[in-house]
Amino acid sequence: MSGLKYKRVLIKLSGESLCEKGGSGIDSGAAKLTAEKIKEAVQAGSDIAVVIGGGNLLRGAALSLSSDMIPRDTADYMGMLATVINGSALCEALKSVNVPAAVLSALPVKALNEEFTSAAAEMHFQAGEVVILSGGTGCPFFSTDTCAALRACQIRADLIVKATKVDGVYTEDPIKNPDAELIEKISFSEIISNDLKVIDHTAMTLCRENNIPLRVLNMFKKGNIIKAVQGERVGTEISA
Template sequence: MSTKTPNSGFRRILLKLSGEALAGSAEDKKFGIDAKTLDGVCKEIAGVIESGTQVAVVIGGGNFFRGISASESGIERATADYIGMLATVMNALAVQQGLKQVGIEARVQSAIPISPVSEPYVRLRALKHLNLGRVVIFAAGTGNPYFTTDTAASLRAAEINADILVKATKVDGVYDSDPATNPDATRYEQVTYDEVLQKRLGVMDATAIALCRDNNMPMRVLSISEEGALRRMATGGSVGTLITSA
């Protein structure tokens, strides 16, 4: 599925960002949006756009609200998930404004219609924006409860014919165990989707992984906080961990 641009980079990528990626790394900043962190993320995306690669973004809302966690405390699961979708819209609007500050045009498309602040998700309109050099930020997940934003990222990547899905996290790849608790954890250079599922490596939920595998969509897992890593990946560099169908 991968299509290369003349500079050996990817033509179009789908970037999956967690909501926590916007909250900063400090222990007292695990909630909300950290302005410095937001600026850094937007500059990384701008670097990719400047290299000639089109960028779409799916963003989570865990820095404000987690549907699954809230459902465990008594809120009905469907309602909790809808609240979580609204949290992703807040993050999407913040990223849109952050990109504007660094000179990049962006559009927010929401799976839940919120016309005063975003466009509805329309695939052909999203493709038009991308071809015009704009970043498209997909908010509100799939628009349905019981589906994660990871699944939304896999779905949107397939829908817009992305060449690769990039999961940008606080970790620089996929490890055989949690590197935060195990100093001897080993990072994979490359792994298959079947291995991710069999070994329960926790990259994404099983639905998202299966969707990527079945659509032969490669994925690269890298650190969003590593300066220049996203652009190096987009221009053909080997960064983080590559996940493929075979």
């Protein structure tokens, strides 16, 4: 497709993209809808990688805070395993809409996926497959946002798309303040200095130091994902 600006794109998804709104677990209809949106980016001509969270199943940090029995590192590993489950579900959803995909994991499960390496990811890109990156970073105390930024560096992504169910970054919470304004463009430094809750500061530092722009958008609004990979104005652009 003409007009392609970003050849390799990493899409950061929340685990909630696999369940019904306000729900939990994995819903086949929601998973298929998410797969269809990823398919649009594939059809635009980009190499697509996906980092998916595990919040629909378990949030490691929250589990640790709510329990005096489970330490933070154990809870984080449990959360990473939730992303392994979600990665497998998303892979099957993509195959159901005729998009070839493979799962690479920092915590490999032999029956479901293979271990992540940059070389393995490149091999799957060359085979025309969507590369799903699960298992987080493989280490506790890091968020899936940081995983997305790290993997984007490792696979030499040109863009990170943080796919949400809102239109981008606002001056204030648009739910609490209907007069909040959408920010079309902002720097990583401004995000940090204004303490805007977009992605964690470790992830932003990695993006800034490696000059990888990030775009926050509503993935489920028709045409948004194609606009993003073509470099058109959509959502909020965050760059150095």
